[in-house]
Amino acid sequence: MDFTAIFAIFCVFVAPLWLIMHYSTQRRHAQSLTREDEKMLSDLWQLANRMESRVKALETILDTQAPHWRDKA
Structure with a gap:
């Protein structure tokens, strides 16, 4: 597997989940006092x-x- 395929898999599967989890955690943290x-x-x-x-x-x-x-x- 070359770097392009690994990068494509990362961009399609890992990055969106990572961003969703990150921003949901940030929003939850911002809502608390x-x-x-x-x-x-x-x-x-x-x-x-x-x-x-x-x-x-x-x-x-x-x-x-x-x-x-x-x-x-």
Whole structure:
């Protein structure tokens, strides 16, 4: 078997399967979150919860001190 036949077999059978497997693995890897992404999401979630509790506290204070503040907005 000469080099041309081996190269042809590689191009017809091996290369397409190799490319399909490679890019499916890359896509699967890109869809998952890294540890840094998970930590950032966790930090953002905690910050959002803290902000929500602060807004609720401010609304409670405004409801007490200026009962009709919602009507002005």
